[in-house]
Amino acid sequence: DSGVTQTPKHLITATGQRVTLRCSPRSGDLSVYWYQQSLDQGLQFLIQYYNGEERAKGNILERFSAQQFPDLHSELNLSSLELGDSALYFCASSHPTKGLAGGYEQFFGPGTRLTVL
Amino acid sequence: DQQVKQNSPSLSVQEGRISILNCDYTNSMFDYFLWYKKYPAEGPTFLISISSIKDKNEDGRFTVFLNKSAKHLSLHIVPSQPGDSAVYFCAASEDDKIIFGKGTRLHILP
Numbered sequence: 001d002s003g004v005t006q007t008p009k010h011l012i013t014a015t016g017q018r019v020t021l022r023c024s025p026r027s028g029d030l031s032v033y034w035y036q037q038s039l040d041q042g043l044q045f046l047i048q049y050y051n052g053e054e055r056a057k058g059n060i061l062e063r064f065s066a067q068q069f070p071d072l073h074s075e076l077n078l079s080s081l082e083l084g085d086s087a088l089y090f091c092a093s094s095h096p097t098k099g100l101a102g103g104y105e106q107f108f109g110p111g112t113r114l115t116v117l
Numbered sequence: 118d119q120q121v122k123q124n125s126p127s128l129s130v131q132e133g134r135i136s137i138l139n140c141d142y143t144n145s146m147f148d149y150f151l152w153y154k155k156y157p158a159e160g161p162t163f164l165i166s167i168s169s170i171k172d173k174n175e176d177g178r179f180t181v182f183l184n185k186s187a188k189h190l191s192l193h194i195v196p197s198q199p200g201d202s203a204v205y206f207c208a209a210s211e212d213d214k215i216i217f218g219k220g221t222r223l224h225i226l227p
Contacts, residue, residue, distance in 0.1 A: 002160065031213060042219030043161070043206060056214050090160055094213055102168035103149030104213040108160030 003027065004109035006091050012115045018079040021112045025072055025093030031055070032074040033106060034066055037088040049074055050096075078114070086116045120144050121209050123218035131226050136194040138221050140207030143188065147209035147216075152181060152192045155204045155220070164205075165192070197225050 003026035013019055025032050034046040045058035049068035060066075063081075068074045078085060092106035099105055122141045130136045138152075148169045153161035167174040167181045167190070174181050180193045194201055202225045207218040 002162065004160070033215075035217075043217040045214075045216070048214065050213075092160075099166075102170070103151070103166055103210055104215070105151065105163050105166065106215055107163065108153075110160050111158075 002107040002109065004091060004093050004107050006089075006109035006112050008112060009110065010113050010115075012117065013081060014117055015081055015083060017081050017116075018077065019081065019114065021076040021078070021089050021091075021114075023074045023076070023091030023093075023109060025074070025091075026095075026107055028095060029093035029107070030072065030096045031094045031104075032068055032072070033092040033094070034060075034074070034076050035090040035092065037090060037111075038084075038086075043090065046076070081116045083116050086114055088113050119218075120147075121207055121216045121218040123205075123207050123221050125221050126219070127222040127224065129224040129226055130197050132199060133196045136192075136197045136201065136223055136225070138192045138194075138205050138207070138223065140190050140192075140218055141188060142190075142209045144209065144211070144216075145188070146211045149210045150181070150183060150190050151208040151210065151215065152179075153206040153208060153217075155206065161206055194223075197223075199225050199227070201225050 005024045030051045035043040046060040048056040066076045088111045090111045092108045094104045151166040152164040155161040204220045
């Protein structure tokens with residue numbers, strides 16, 4: 001158990017709909033990252049928040065948005081869903097200070113599997 | 118443009134032998150490299166890492182080698198065990214942003 005929680009575990013919805021994925025980081029972690037993993041694809045970085053502020057943006061579509069709340073949990077909002085949005089969505093968190101090995105490690109949640117029909 | 122490349126989508130290794138997973142990167146500003154392991158229906162779990170100031174880091178059966186001049190790193194697993202069958206992601210970071218490769222699926226054969 002990484003200490004990162006994600007809800008829901010599975011989500012099935014229809015095209016055109018909007019969904020919200022939720023993530024709670026490990027205690028003490030200030031950064032939250034969102035990734036998308038489609039079939040046979042690697043982990044595509046979507047967006048990072050640090051202590052409530054957007055810090056970095058990756059390949060995130062305009063139909064997607066995220067936020068991090070004062071209690072540090074984060075939500076990823078996906079709207080106008082398309083079939084191609086079906087994927088595993090992972091949240092990860094990291095501590096604000098480097099680890100003993102000299103870098104930042106990310107700890108991943110179990111993921112939310114989104115199926116768009 | 119892939120900054121972190123894992124050119125082998127899959128690899129099969131006999132149980133007890135050495136598994137070698139390879140990774141190449143293009144950005145010389147990366148200062149920290151990581152390997153993650155992922156089982157189906159689970160999130161990736163951190164396995165081992167190496168700072169750019171080192172060329173080798175060992176943790177039990179797992180050793181990561183870094184060749185900065187070639188911009189190449191590898192993960193060695195010795196001896197390979199059935200539970201090592203998983204997808205392995207190579208990752209490289211600059212500060213707290215991590216770029217992942219597409220992964221290599223490792224099959225350990227009995």
